[in-house]
Amino acid sequence: MAVTAGLSVDIRRKRFAGDGRTPPHTAIENLQFDVPVGQFCCLLGPSGCGKTTLLNIAAGLDHDVDGSVGIPSDDTGSRPAVSYMFQTPRLLPWMSVRDNVDIVLDPGARAEGHGVRLLERMELGSYLDAYPTRLSGGQRRRVALARAFAIRPALLLLDEPFVSLDQPVGNRLREILLDQWQAQPTTVLFVTHDLDEAIFLGDRILFLSQPPSRVVQDVAVDLARPRTPGSPAIHAFRTGLLDRHGGLLAGLAGATTDPGHSTP
Amino acid sequence: MAVGTVDVAATAWGRLRRIIGSPAGLRIFSFVLLLSVWSLATTADPSGQVLPAPWVVLDTLWYHLNEEGLLFHLGVTLWRVAAAFFGAMVIGVALGILMGARRRADIVLDGWHILFLNMPALVLIILCYVWFGLTEVAAIVAVALNKIPNVVVTVREGTRAVDRELLDVARVFRVDRRTTFLRFFLPQLYPYVMAAARGGIALIWKIVLVVELLGRSNGVGFKLHEFFQLFDIAAVLAYTLAFVVIMMVIEYGVMAPLERRFTRWR
Structure with missing residues (x-):
């Protein structure tokens, strides 16, 4: 499957109508950017700035929007696979690890053992018949990651998937994600509020504003791969970035040290 | 010797208490209690017409x-x-x-x-x-x-x-x-x-x-x-x-x- 066009986001306005308890608010306004095929693009912004909303629109879960999101299309003309790794693993607790991945595959891919191969690559080979309730938080996210890659997506959306994991487990998962992405290249939109994570993972970082969200800074991460989490190179890149765009990113830098940061 | 006897008695009593206290024991106790109350109640009805005894019911069954x-x-x-x-x-x-x-x-x-x-x-x-x-x-x-x-x-x-x-x-x-x-x-x-x-x-x-x-x-x-x-x-x-x-x-x-x-x- 040759993917010929990347992701193009052009959202004029995304508004949530209030419902008595919550006042109406505009989550996104004039948000435009393109992601070339195969690029690993990180979206960085304060909590509540509409990042999840954007992913939901791209995933086709939310159609109530003024604007359009063009997802990578292939030469067959059919809508290519979009896959989504949510903030929580969202596994089906009544299905084994194997079935949790197989359930999203078409019968052909299931029969040739594509799901099991991916799970083995994620070091879950000995947990194929376990139920998710028996797994650790890191293991559950590896299952979710295997599921996300299993459908051979043309676009992979990730919504702060490694939040609330401790540092070593999170770093290991980030490495697994990069390994798999390099083995199976695809366009990636990775949402985070952690600047170090974005620098470690991304080819490019888009900084979003407080809501209504728009792009305030577009930064290419020109560090050579493989990168090392917490390495001097990443640290230097971060310092340079904050020096150059300190004013613009001030609110965000605070958010990276305080994940509980919220919008008024 | 005496101490040993006391121990045996104590463990036997303890075992009995454990059996009675277990869920199965309690169920059996509850069942026996029902039969006892039922049997006792039948004595209030000498004719045996209004409340027949448990064994009469079994016989009828x-x-x-x-x-x-x-x-x-x-x-x-x-x-x-x-x-x-x-x-x-x-x-x-x-x-x-x-x-x-x-x-x-x-x-x-x-x-x-x-x-x-x-x-x-x-x-x-x-x-x-x-x-x-x-x-x-x-x-x-x-x-x-x-x-x-x-x-x-x-x-x-x-x-x-x-x-x-x-x-x-x-x-x-x-x-x-x-x-x-x-x-x-x-x-x-x-x-x-x-x-x-x-x-x-x-x-x-x-x-x-x-x-x-x-x-x-x-x-x-x-x-x-x-x-x-x-x-x-x-x-x-x-x-x-x-x-x-x-x-x-x-x-x-x-x-x-x-x-x-x-x-x-x-």
Whole structure:
């Protein structure tokens, strides 16, 4: 499957109508950017700035929007696979690890053992018949990651998937994600509020504003791969970035040290 | 030596206490207590007509089992219970899902639902017999109609509690509708369906007896009516005992294993 066009986001306005308890608010306004095929693009912004909303629109879960999101299309003309790794693993607790991945595959891919191969690559080979309730938080996210890659997506959306994991487990998962992405290249939109994570993972970082969200800074991460989490190179890149765009990113830098940061 | 004897006595006493205190021990104790109270109560009735002793009831049960076709009447009643149960579950679960998932359907059907929920069982039975005649179908429909509203209440609640986030997974990965329903949606309803089924079977067999008493010429309800007119209390209790035993077999032999199977993943 040759993917010929990347992701193009052009959202004029995304508004949530209030419902008595919550006042109406505009989550996104004039948000435009393109992601070339195969690029690993990180979206960085304060909590509540509409990042999840954007992913939901791209995933086709939310159609109530003024604007359009063009997802990578292939030469067959059919809508290519979009896959989504949510903030929580969202596994089906009544299905084994194997079935949790197989359930999203078409019968052909299931029969040739594509799901099991991916799970083995994620070091879950000995947990194929376990139920998710028996797994650790890191293991559950590896299952979710295997599921996300299993459908051979043309676009992979990730919504702060490694939040609330401790540092070593999170770093290991980030490495697994990069390994798999390099083995199976695809366009990636990775949402985070952690600047170090974005620098470690991304080819490019888009900084979003407080809501209504728009792009305030577009930064290419020109560090050579493989990168090392917490390495001097990443640290230097971060310092340079904050020096150059300190004013613009001030609110965000605070958010990276305080994940509980919220919008008024 | 003396110390050793005390120890043996102490451990024997301790063991006995553990046995009596165990769940199985407590159940046996509870059963023996029931028999004792029953036997004691029979002394207040020297005629033995109003409250026959446990062994008299057992004897009567044996007699009806061998000579009076108890199994036939039991079988007929069980068949009616099963037919009404499955009918009520299928329709009740379907309506419950519809009303839980679709707000418009809920608004349209809610009034009818409340009407049937509050309609006395006896009224439904009388109306069914009057409108459809004293037939088998009328009997089963009457019983099912009594149960459906309760199933709807439970299943609608379950449908409203379904985790939308898991259904979103199915949408994103474009899982087909059938698989979404069977593997993403229904498993979330199992606890509610099981609760409805449990309560359902207990309620249904009680209503089936009333239906049989009013308009059938066989079944446990019909026989109980006959024994009531003959003032044969031993036979009434014998039939009751036989049916309760069967319902317990269904509970422990069918319902409990089913529930274990559905909740294995916990």
